[in-house]
Amino acid sequence: MNDFDNGTIRGYEKEEKYNSEVTLKLMEHYKAILSLLGEDVEREGLLKTPERVAKAMQFLTHGYHLDPKEILNSAKFKEDYQQMVLVKDIELYSMCEHHMIPFYGKAHVAYIPNGYITGLSKIARIVEAYARRLQVQERLTVQIRDCIQETLKPLGVAVVIEASHMCMQMRGVQKQNSVTTTSAFTGAFLSNNKTREEFIHLIGLKLH
Template sequence: MLEDYAEQFFKALCKQIGEDETREGLKHTAQRISQSYQNLLDGYAQSPTEVLGSVFTQGACDEMIVLKKMPFYSMCEHHLLPFFGHISIGYLPDKKIAGISGLARVAEIFTHRLQIQENLTAQIADCLLNELMPKGVMVVCEARHLCLEMRGKQRQSSIITSALRGLFKKDSRTRTEFMQLIKD
Protein backbone atom coordinates (compact mmCIF):
# COMPACT_ATOMS: atom_id res chain seq x y z
CA MET A 1 0.00 0.00 0.00
CA LEU A 2 2.78 2.45 0.90
CA GLU A 3 4.47 1.44 -2.34
CA ASP A 4 1.41 2.57 -4.33
CA TYR A 5 1.41 5.96 -2.59
CA ALA A 6 5.14 6.36 -3.11
CA GLU A 7 4.75 5.61 -6.81
CA GLN A 8 1.90 8.12 -7.20
CA PHE A 9 3.83 10.75 -5.27
CA PHE A 10 7.05 10.18 -7.20
CA LYS A 11 5.33 10.35 -10.58
CA ALA A 12 3.56 13.58 -9.60
CA LEU A 13 6.80 15.07 -8.25
CA CYS A 14 8.71 14.22 -11.43
CA LYS A 15 5.96 15.70 -13.58
CA GLN A 16 5.89 18.89 -11.48
CA ILE A 17 9.65 19.48 -11.66
CA GLY A 18 10.04 18.38 -15.29
CA GLU A 19 11.89 15.11 -14.65
CA ASP A 20 11.42 11.83 -16.54
CA GLU A 21 10.56 9.19 -13.95
CA THR A 22 11.21 6.45 -16.52
CA ARG A 23 14.88 7.27 -17.07
CA GLU A 24 17.31 4.55 -15.99
CA GLY A 25 18.44 6.11 -12.68
CA LEU A 26 14.87 6.71 -11.52
CA LYS A 27 13.14 3.49 -12.62
CA HIS A 28 13.04 1.96 -9.14
CA THR A 29 13.12 5.13 -7.06
CA ALA A 30 9.47 4.86 -5.95
CA GLN A 31 10.12 1.38 -4.53
CA ARG A 32 13.29 2.60 -2.79
CA ILE A 33 11.34 5.52 -1.28
CA SER A 34 8.70 3.11 0.00
CA GLN A 35 11.29 0.77 1.53
CA SER A 36 13.17 3.66 3.12
CA TYR A 37 10.09 5.13 4.75
CA GLN A 38 8.95 1.74 5.99
CA ASN A 39 12.27 1.45 7.83
CA LEU A 40 12.58 5.08 8.91
CA LEU A 41 9.05 5.16 10.34
CA ASP A 42 8.70 1.68 11.83
CA GLY A 43 8.36 3.16 15.33
CA TYR A 44 4.58 3.32 14.92
CA ALA A 45 4.34 -0.47 14.73
CA GLN A 46 6.05 -1.01 18.08
CA SER A 47 5.19 -0.29 21.69
CA PRO A 48 7.78 1.57 23.81
CA THR A 49 6.64 -0.43 26.84
CA GLU A 50 7.26 -3.73 25.09
CA VAL A 51 10.68 -2.80 23.70
CA LEU A 52 11.85 -1.63 27.12
CA GLY A 53 12.09 -5.34 27.81
CA SER A 54 12.75 -6.81 31.19
CA VAL A 55 12.41 -4.51 34.16
CA PHE A 56 14.19 -5.74 37.25
CA THR A 57 13.58 -5.08 40.91
CA GLN A 58 16.57 -7.11 42.05
CA GLY A 59 19.74 -5.11 41.67
CA ALA A 60 18.00 -1.74 41.71
CA CYS A 61 20.60 0.73 42.85
CA ASP A 62 20.54 4.22 44.26
CA GLU A 63 23.03 5.58 41.71
CA MET A 64 22.56 7.26 38.37
CA ILE A 65 22.35 5.07 35.27
CA VAL A 66 23.39 6.79 32.04
CA LEU A 67 23.21 5.93 28.37
CA LYS A 68 25.64 8.41 26.82
CA LYS A 69 25.38 9.93 23.35
CA MET A 70 23.51 7.22 21.49
CA PRO A 71 23.43 8.14 17.78
CA PHE A 72 19.98 8.53 16.23
CA TYR A 73 18.19 9.55 13.04
CA SER A 74 14.65 10.86 12.83
CA MET A 75 12.33 12.61 10.39
CA CYS A 76 11.09 16.16 10.85
CA GLU A 77 7.31 16.12 10.85
CA HIS A 78 7.16 19.57 9.27
CA HIS A 79 9.37 18.97 6.20
CA LEU A 80 9.92 15.18 6.01
CA LEU A 81 13.66 15.78 6.09
CA PRO A 82 16.06 14.04 8.48
CA PHE A 83 17.42 15.33 11.72
CA PHE A 84 20.14 13.38 13.46
CA GLY A 85 22.56 13.52 16.34
CA HIS A 86 22.82 11.82 19.69
CA ILE A 87 20.68 11.29 22.76
CA SER A 88 21.84 10.87 26.35
CA ILE A 89 19.49 9.36 28.92
CA GLY A 90 19.99 9.29 32.67
CA TYR A 91 17.77 8.07 35.46
CA LEU A 92 17.89 7.53 39.20
CA PRO A 93 16.17 4.22 39.96
CA ASP A 94 13.77 3.82 42.82
CA LYS A 95 12.68 0.19 42.85
CA LYS A 96 13.08 -0.77 39.16
CA ILE A 97 15.87 -0.81 36.61
CA ALA A 98 15.80 -1.54 32.90
CA GLY A 99 18.47 -3.06 30.74
CA ILE A 100 20.61 -0.50 28.92
CA SER A 101 19.58 -1.97 25.57
CA GLY A 102 15.98 -1.36 26.60
CA LEU A 103 16.75 2.34 27.03
CA ALA A 104 18.24 2.42 23.54
CA ARG A 105 15.23 0.61 22.06
CA VAL A 106 12.79 3.05 23.69
CA ALA A 107 14.69 5.96 22.20
CA GLU A 108 14.73 4.25 18.81
CA ILE A 109 10.95 3.72 18.83
CA PHE A 110 10.37 7.45 19.24
CA THR A 111 13.07 8.44 16.73
CA HIS A 112 11.42 6.21 14.12
CA ARG A 113 8.30 8.35 14.05
CA LEU A 114 7.58 11.71 12.46
CA GLN A 115 8.91 14.08 15.11
CA ILE A 116 10.04 17.41 16.32
CA GLN A 117 13.05 17.29 18.58
CA GLU A 118 11.27 18.88 21.53
CA ASN A 119 8.59 16.16 21.57
CA LEU A 120 11.12 13.40 21.01
CA THR A 121 13.06 14.39 24.11
CA ALA A 122 9.92 14.66 26.25
CA GLN A 123 8.41 11.39 24.99
CA ILE A 124 11.50 9.39 25.95
CA ALA A 125 11.62 10.97 29.42
CA ASP A 126 7.88 10.49 30.02
CA CYS A 127 7.95 6.86 28.88
CA LEU A 128 10.79 6.01 31.27
CA LEU A 129 9.13 7.94 34.08
CA ASN A 130 5.85 6.04 33.60
CA GLU A 131 7.39 2.59 33.17
CA LEU A 132 10.24 2.64 35.69
CA MET A 133 8.87 5.14 38.23
CA PRO A 134 12.39 6.36 39.02
CA LYS A 135 13.35 9.17 41.37
CA GLY A 136 14.24 11.19 38.28
CA VAL A 137 14.88 11.10 34.54
CA MET A 138 16.86 13.41 32.28
CA VAL A 139 17.15 13.25 28.51
CA VAL A 140 19.42 15.50 26.45
CA CYS A 141 19.22 15.49 22.68
CA GLU A 142 21.61 17.29 20.34
CA ALA A 143 20.84 17.23 16.62
CA ARG A 144 21.46 18.75 13.23
CA HIS A 145 18.34 19.40 11.16
CA LEU A 146 18.50 19.13 7.40
CA CYS A 147 15.29 21.16 7.16
CA LEU A 148 17.34 24.05 8.58
CA GLU A 149 20.55 23.33 6.71
CA MET A 150 19.19 22.57 3.23
CA ARG A 151 16.49 25.23 2.95
CA GLY A 152 16.55 29.02 2.98
CA LYS A 153 19.72 30.49 4.44
CA GLN A 154 21.31 27.03 4.80
CA ARG A 155 22.60 27.43 8.34
CA GLN A 156 24.51 24.60 9.95
CA SER A 157 24.04 24.41 13.68
CA SER A 158 23.13 22.01 16.47
CA ILE A 159 19.87 22.19 18.35
CA ILE A 160 19.90 20.99 21.97
CA THR A 161 16.79 20.01 23.91
CA SER A 162 16.39 18.53 27.35
CA ALA A 163 13.64 17.01 29.43
CA LEU A 164 13.98 16.90 33.21
CA ARG A 165 11.72 14.95 35.52
CA GLY A 166 11.79 14.35 39.26
CA LEU A 167 15.10 14.94 41.05
CA PHE A 168 16.78 16.18 37.87
CA LYS A 169 14.34 19.07 37.82
CA LYS A 170 14.44 19.75 41.55
CA ASP A 171 18.10 19.22 42.41
CA SER A 172 20.79 21.16 40.56
CA ARG A 173 23.53 18.85 41.88
CA THR A 174 21.87 15.86 40.25
CA ARG A 175 21.53 17.78 36.98
CA THR A 176 25.16 18.87 37.15
CA GLU A 177 26.37 15.32 37.79
CA PHE A 178 24.48 14.08 34.72
CA MET A 179 25.86 16.87 32.54
CA GLN A 180 29.40 16.10 33.73
CA LEU A 181 28.93 12.42 32.90
CA ILE A 182 27.82 13.10 29.32
CA LYS A 183 30.49 15.70 28.59
CA ASP A 184 33.01 14.79 25.90
Protein backbone atom coordinates in the same frame (compact mmCIF):
# COMPACT_ATOMS: atom_id res chain seq x y z
CA MET B 1 1.88 -8.84 16.22
CA ASN B 2 2.60 -7.07 12.96
CA ASP B 3 5.70 -6.98 10.79
CA PHE B 4 7.22 -4.19 12.85
CA ASP B 5 6.76 -5.67 16.33
CA ASN B 6 9.35 -7.10 18.72
CA GLY B 7 10.89 -3.67 19.14
CA THR B 8 13.24 -4.61 16.35
CA ILE B 9 14.61 -2.49 13.53
CA ARG B 10 16.50 -5.41 12.10
CA GLY B 11 15.22 -7.34 9.15
CA TYR B 12 14.49 -4.42 6.86
CA GLU B 13 16.64 -6.01 4.22
CA LYS B 14 13.93 -8.65 4.03
CA GLU B 15 11.05 -8.03 1.63
CA GLU B 16 8.42 -9.29 4.07
CA LYS B 17 9.21 -6.49 6.52
CA TYR B 18 7.39 -4.07 4.24
CA ASN B 19 3.65 -3.81 3.88
CA SER B 20 3.27 -4.54 0.16
CA GLU B 21 -0.05 -2.74 -0.16
CA VAL B 22 1.41 0.43 1.35
CA THR B 23 4.56 0.09 -0.77
CA LEU B 24 2.49 -0.10 -3.98
CA LYS B 25 0.43 2.97 -3.07
CA LEU B 26 3.51 4.95 -2.04
CA MET B 27 5.23 3.98 -5.31
CA GLU B 28 2.38 5.49 -7.33
CA HIS B 29 2.61 8.72 -5.35
CA TYR B 30 6.40 8.96 -5.62
CA LYS B 31 6.20 8.36 -9.38
CA ALA B 32 3.79 11.30 -9.63
CA ILE B 33 6.04 13.41 -7.40
CA LEU B 34 9.11 12.72 -9.53
CA SER B 35 7.15 13.70 -12.62
CA LEU B 36 5.90 16.90 -10.98
CA LEU B 37 9.50 17.74 -10.05
CA GLY B 38 10.37 17.63 -13.75
CA GLU B 39 11.96 14.19 -13.98
CA ASP B 40 11.52 11.58 -16.69
CA VAL B 41 10.17 8.69 -14.63
CA GLU B 42 10.89 6.24 -17.45
CA ARG B 43 14.63 6.83 -17.59
CA GLU B 44 16.66 3.85 -16.50
CA GLY B 45 18.13 5.28 -13.31
CA LEU B 46 14.69 6.15 -11.96
CA LEU B 47 12.76 3.01 -12.82
CA LYS B 48 13.15 1.48 -9.36
CA THR B 49 13.30 4.79 -7.49
CA PRO B 50 9.61 4.98 -6.47
CA GLU B 51 9.91 1.53 -4.91
CA ARG B 52 13.20 2.39 -3.20
CA VAL B 53 11.78 5.62 -1.79
CA ALA B 54 8.57 3.89 -0.70
CA LYS B 55 10.63 1.40 1.31
CA ALA B 56 13.07 4.01 2.62
CA MET B 57 10.19 6.14 3.92
CA GLN B 58 8.57 3.14 5.60
CA PHE B 59 11.87 2.40 7.32
CA LEU B 60 12.37 6.03 8.34
CA THR B 61 8.93 6.11 9.97
CA HIS B 62 8.73 2.57 11.33
CA GLY B 63 8.61 3.92 14.87
CA TYR B 64 4.85 4.33 14.44
CA HIS B 65 4.60 0.55 14.59
CA LEU B 66 6.64 0.15 17.76
CA ASP B 67 5.37 0.39 21.32
CA PRO B 68 8.16 1.98 23.40
CA LYS B 69 6.55 1.17 26.76
CA GLU B 70 6.28 -2.46 25.76
CA ILE B 71 9.97 -2.37 24.78
CA LEU B 72 10.96 -1.17 28.27
CA ASN B 73 8.58 -3.54 30.03
CA SER B 74 10.02 -6.46 28.08
CA ALA B 75 13.27 -6.11 30.05
CA LYS B 76 12.23 -4.64 33.40
CA PHE B 77 14.19 -6.18 36.25
CA LYS B 78 13.85 -5.82 40.02
CA GLU B 79 17.10 -4.35 41.39
CA ASP B 80 18.10 -2.24 44.40
CA TYR B 81 20.65 -0.04 42.59
CA GLN B 82 19.80 3.61 43.31
CA GLN B 83 22.58 5.52 41.53
CA MET B 84 22.38 7.24 38.18
CA VAL B 85 22.33 5.01 35.10
CA LEU B 86 23.47 6.99 32.07
CA VAL B 87 23.48 5.90 28.44
CA LYS B 88 25.10 8.69 26.48
CA ASP B 89 25.91 9.45 22.86
CA ILE B 90 23.03 7.39 21.45
CA GLU B 91 23.06 8.41 17.81
CA LEU B 92 19.71 9.31 16.36
CA TYR B 93 18.26 10.05 12.96
CA SER B 94 14.81 11.57 12.77
CA MET B 95 12.83 13.70 10.35
CA CYS B 96 11.37 17.11 11.05
CA GLU B 97 7.63 17.11 10.68
CA HIS B 98 7.65 20.50 8.96
CA HIS B 99 9.79 19.65 5.94
CA MET B 100 10.27 15.88 6.18
CA ILE B 101 14.00 16.51 6.06
CA PRO B 102 16.36 14.71 8.47
CA PHE B 103 17.64 15.96 11.75
CA TYR B 104 20.38 13.93 13.39
CA GLY B 105 22.57 13.97 16.44
CA LYS B 106 22.78 12.23 19.76
CA ALA B 107 20.67 11.57 22.81
CA HIS B 108 21.90 11.26 26.39
CA VAL B 109 19.50 9.46 28.70
CA ALA B 110 19.81 8.93 32.44
CA TYR B 111 17.58 7.65 35.18
CA ILE B 112 17.86 6.85 38.87
CA PRO B 113 16.18 3.49 39.54
CA ASN B 114 13.58 3.04 42.22
CA GLY B 115 13.32 -0.72 42.53
CA TYR B 116 13.47 -1.47 38.81
CA ILE B 117 16.09 -1.23 36.10
CA THR B 118 15.74 -1.92 32.39
CA GLY B 119 18.03 -3.52 29.84
CA LEU B 120 20.49 -0.88 28.62
CA SER B 121 19.80 -1.58 24.97
CA LYS B 122 16.13 -0.85 25.62
CA ILE B 123 17.02 2.79 26.34
CA ALA B 124 18.54 3.07 22.87
CA ARG B 125 15.58 1.18 21.40
CA ILE B 126 13.02 3.64 22.78
CA VAL B 127 15.09 6.54 21.43
CA GLU B 128 14.88 4.76 18.07
CA ALA B 129 11.15 4.05 18.40
CA TYR B 130 10.34 7.73 18.91
CA ALA B 131 12.97 9.11 16.52
CA ARG B 132 11.80 7.01 13.57
CA ARG B 133 8.70 9.14 13.12
CA LEU B 134 7.97 12.68 11.94
CA GLN B 135 9.10 14.72 14.90
CA VAL B 136 10.11 17.99 16.46
CA GLN B 137 13.14 17.72 18.69
CA GLU B 138 11.29 19.05 21.72
CA ARG B 139 8.55 16.42 21.55
CA LEU B 140 11.06 13.64 20.93
CA THR B 141 12.93 14.69 24.09
CA VAL B 142 9.81 14.74 26.25
CA GLN B 143 8.41 11.48 24.86
CA ILE B 144 11.61 9.60 25.77
CA ARG B 145 11.53 11.09 29.28
CA ASP B 146 7.84 10.30 29.85
CA CYS B 147 8.14 6.75 28.57
CA ILE B 148 10.88 5.96 31.10
CA GLN B 149 9.15 7.82 33.92
CA GLU B 150 5.80 6.12 33.38
CA THR B 151 7.20 2.63 32.83
CA LEU B 152 10.00 2.29 35.40
CA LYS B 153 8.71 4.94 37.85
CA PRO B 154 12.30 5.88 38.75
CA LEU B 155 13.46 8.62 41.15
CA GLY B 156 14.23 10.79 38.15
CA VAL B 157 14.83 10.86 34.40
CA ALA B 158 17.05 13.17 32.36
CA VAL B 159 17.11 13.41 28.58
CA VAL B 160 19.29 15.76 26.53
CA ILE B 161 19.29 15.74 22.74
CA GLU B 162 21.84 17.60 20.61
CA ALA B 163 20.89 17.69 16.93
CA SER B 164 21.55 19.36 13.61
CA HIS B 165 18.56 20.06 11.43
CA MET B 166 19.17 19.64 7.71
CA CYS B 167 16.16 21.85 6.98
CA MET B 168 18.27 24.67 8.46
CA GLN B 169 21.46 23.56 6.67
CA MET B 170 20.59 22.65 3.09
CA ARG B 171 17.62 25.01 2.64
CA GLY B 172 15.88 27.89 4.42
CA VAL B 173 18.23 29.87 6.64
CA GLN B 174 21.23 27.70 5.56
CA LYS B 175 23.21 27.67 8.79
CA GLN B 176 25.64 24.77 8.62
CA ASN B 177 26.98 24.66 12.15
CA SER B 178 24.09 25.37 14.45
CA VAL B 179 23.29 22.62 16.93
CA THR B 180 20.02 22.57 18.86
CA THR B 181 20.04 21.27 22.43
CA THR B 182 16.84 20.24 24.18
CA SER B 183 16.42 18.78 27.64
CA ALA B 184 13.70 17.25 29.78
CA PHE B 185 13.95 16.24 33.42
CA THR B 186 11.84 14.69 36.15
CA GLY B 187 12.22 13.99 39.88
CA ALA B 188 15.70 14.26 41.36
CA PHE B 189 17.08 15.89 38.20
CA LEU B 190 14.63 18.75 38.73
CA SER B 191 14.74 19.05 42.51
CA ASN B 192 18.43 18.37 43.13
CA ASN B 193 20.89 20.74 41.43
CA LYS B 194 23.84 18.46 42.24
CA THR B 195 22.24 15.48 40.52
CA ARG B 196 21.42 17.55 37.44
CA GLU B 197 24.94 19.04 37.39
CA GLU B 198 26.50 15.58 37.69
CA PHE B 199 24.47 14.46 34.67
CA ILE B 200 25.45 17.55 32.66
CA HIS B 201 29.10 17.03 33.63
CA LEU B 202 29.01 13.34 32.69
CA ILE B 203 27.54 13.99 29.24
CA GLY B 204 30.17 16.70 28.66
CA LEU B 205 27.62 19.34 27.77
CA LYS B 206 29.12 22.79 27.50
CA LEU B 207 26.81 25.39 29.01
CA HIS B 208 27.63 28.92 27.86
